[in-house]
Amino acid sequence: MSKARLLIVEDENLVARDLYNMVRTLGYEVTDVVQTGEAVLHSIARKKPDLALLDIVLKGNVDGIAVASVLWEEHNIPVVYITSFADDLTFQRAKLTEPFGYLIKPFEERELELTIETALYKARMQLLLKEKEQWLSTILRSIDDGIIVINPQGRVDFINLAAQKITGWSEIEALGQDLEKVFQLKGKAIGNHLSGVSETSESTLISRRAQEIPIELSLTSLSGEQDRNGGQVIVFRDITVRKKAEQELQESWARLKRTLEGTIQAISTTIEMRDPYTAGHQRRVAKIAEAIARELKIPESVIEGIRFAAEIHDIGKIY
Numbered sequence: 001m002s003k004a005r006l007l008i009v010e011d012e013n014l015v016a017r018d019l020y021n022m023v024r025t026l027g028y029e030v031t032d033v034v035q036t037g038e039a040v041l042h043s044i045a046r047k048k049p050d051l052a053l054l055d056i057v058l059k060g061n062v063d064g065i066a067v068a069s070v071l072w073e074e075h076n077i078p079v080v081y082i083t084s085f086a087d088d089l090t091f092q093r094a095k096l097t098e099p100f101g102y103l104i105k106p107f108e109e110r111e112l113e114l115t116i117e118t119a120l121y122k123a124r125m126q127l128l129l130k131e132k133e134q135w136l137s138t139i140l141r142s143i144d145d146g147i148i149v150i151n152p153q154g155r156v157d158f159i160n161l162a163a164q165k166i167t168g169w170s171e172i173e174a175l176g177q178d179l180e181k182v183f184q185l186k187g188k189a190i191g192n193h194l195s196g197v198s199e200t201s202e203s204t205l206i207s208r209r210a211q212e213i214p215i216e217l218s219l220t221s222l223s224g225e226q227d228r229n230g231g232q233v234i235v236f237r238d239i240t241v242r243k244k245a246e247q248e249l250q251e252s253w254a255r256l257k258r259t260l261e262g263t264i265q266a267i268s269t270t271i272e273m274r275d276p277y278t279a280g281h282q283r284r285v286a287k288i289a290e291a292i293a294r295e296l297k298i299p300e301s302v303i304e305g306i307r308f309a310a311e312i313h314d315i316g317k318i319y
Contacts, residue, residue: 003027004049005049007043008033009067010055011059016035032049035059044075044077052079054067054082064081144162146236146237148160148234157231169208201216201217202239285311
């Protein structure tokens with residue numbers, strides 16, 4: 001496996017030369033040796049290194065700490081600070097850029113090698129994590145279900161496009177807001193459900209435009225425990241179309257039932273007209289059959305069928 005490529009940023013020529021020789025002795029390739037922060041960007045444009053050995057104090061208007069921020073955040077190049085200054089203020093500033101190593105001059109070859117290898121490994125892991133986070137974020141943002149992630153304080157940390165569309169809250173407006181403000185349920189508080197993992201349930205969401213939207217939702221604890229320490233994930237979907245279809249189906253069934261009852265009644269009346277001497281007999285048989293069926297605890301749908309059949313059990317009289 002080939003050794004990593006390193007960029008050396010050092011404004012003292014003798015120190016830079018010693019560092020160059022040390023790095024080469026350890027088997028690493030040196031992409032460039034520069035002295036100013038301004039020269040760093042020109043250098044990485046020609047040949048991108050795997051890691052930068054960076055002095056904090058540099059010549060010019062841009063110091064090493066400012067350069068380090070650009071290298072990692074914009075170019076994914078990890079940085080190891082090399083400096084003679086170890087005061088608290090410098091160290092605190094350096095920490096803000098999240099360096100992957102920190103060496104105080106002078107140092108030994110072995111110390112340098114261990115720091116470089118550790119920094120390269122940490123950088124690979126962080127880049128892999130960043131890639132997975134971007135991959136996961138892309139999936140969450142593109143799926144049709146609404147997703148809202150809240151932190152342990154009950155504030156919105158993430159809201160995908162589907163959730164924005166359903167709730168009427170944009171991402172910029174929703175982030176940092178209390179969940180109760182962004183996700184309002186009719187007749188109940190969403191906070192009452194935030195107790196770990198819950199089963200899928202139906203409710204009515206009040207959108208930002210005061211629209212009542214039927215939804216199906218589930219709540220899951222990020223920590224996997226029955227508490228709120230790890231935050232919560234709310235997954236929900238708009239079921240307006242499904243509810244409308246269910247309502248239409250119920251109305252259709254009600255119309256069909258009324259039609260069937262009317263047909264049965266017409267047939268029963270026709271039978272009694274053919275045999276007026278037994279008028280009312282079929283209705284009495286139907287009542288007795290229904291009473292027996294209820295005593296036997298037969299399902300309601302079957303009882304209804306028994307009643308209908310009893311009301312026209314003498315249908316042969318029409319012939």
